């Protein structure tokens with residue numbers, strides 16, 4: 330089967346087919362995820378928390394993201410149907426155009442197919458510039474963990490009417506600027522539904538309800554391996570005597586069928 334790319338994902342949205350995304354940080358889990366039918370693998374800066382034991386994603390460097398991207402790319406290419414690899418640019422590695430281009434170069438040369446950036450309308454010139462250099466971008470809105478110190482914690486975003494309207498405007502502006510995907514984290518389900526209907530590009534959700542075009546979870550969370558605070562949007566798929574492979578397959582099946590997430594995994598306005 331041919332590898333997944335951004336056009337494959339766009340076609341899924343156009344045909345109203347849901348798709349699944351999972352984080353992975355190494356070759357073994359990347360191959361298992363791709364073989365289970367996950368369409369995109371996110372090499373997330375959450376690796377700072379789940380692999381490194383940091384209290385936030387802020388300490389993660391571009392070199393670390395490139396290292397894990399290279400590991401994931403090696404496993405992914407052994408899969409029967411390789412997934413799209415998307416890598417987070419970490420904290421303070423894309424504040425200027427020059428920095429963004431250099432950071433993106435490092436992770437793309439390590440094997441990423443696209444990059445993910447946290448931010449709103451300030452990302453527009455960066456997305457345009459990366460696009461001109463051939464780098465597809467996912468823009469991450471809502472709870473953007475790299476801004477945890479500004480938010481004062483990991484809180485649901487867009488609950489106030491004014492903030493919700495601003496998020497809709499930003500989503501449309503980012504898609505218009507050439508963002509190939511959007512990701513919404515911890516936003517009220519009704520707001521995520523409205524944004525998903527307002528943009529042509531696929532929208533991936535985490536803690537954003539069931540109306541988005543796709544879902545993502547941190548792999549450790551969906552395997553029930555998070556020993557710390559487990560966010561409300563997480564479901565453990567490694568139940569009923571399942572192994573890792575079966576848990577990944579169950580996640581893919583439930584996302585594609587629209588049975589995960591349920592209402593209990595979402596947030597109200």
Ligand SMILES: Nc1nc(=O)c2c([nH]1)NC[C@@H]1CN(c3ccc(C(=O)N[C@@H](CCC(=O)O)C(=O)O)cc3)CN21
Nearest residue numbers: 375378379386474483484485515547550555560561562
């Ligand atoms: N293991 C792991 N899973 C993740 O999903 C994740 C990471 N790490 N690290 C980076 C960010 C941080 N994330 C988080 C962390 C905590 C909450 C959380 O506790 N949220 C509250 C909602 C609070 C409110 O109602 O405003 C919750 O109860 O889920 C959400 C996202 C998501 N990302």
Ligand SMILES: CC(C)C(=O)C(=O)O
Nearest residue numbers: 352373374375417535
């Ligand atoms: C939680 C997801 C969306 C992420 O950005 C990460 O894993 O770093």
Ligand SMILES: [Mg+2]
Nearest residue numbers: 373374375417
């Ligand atoms: Mg991240």
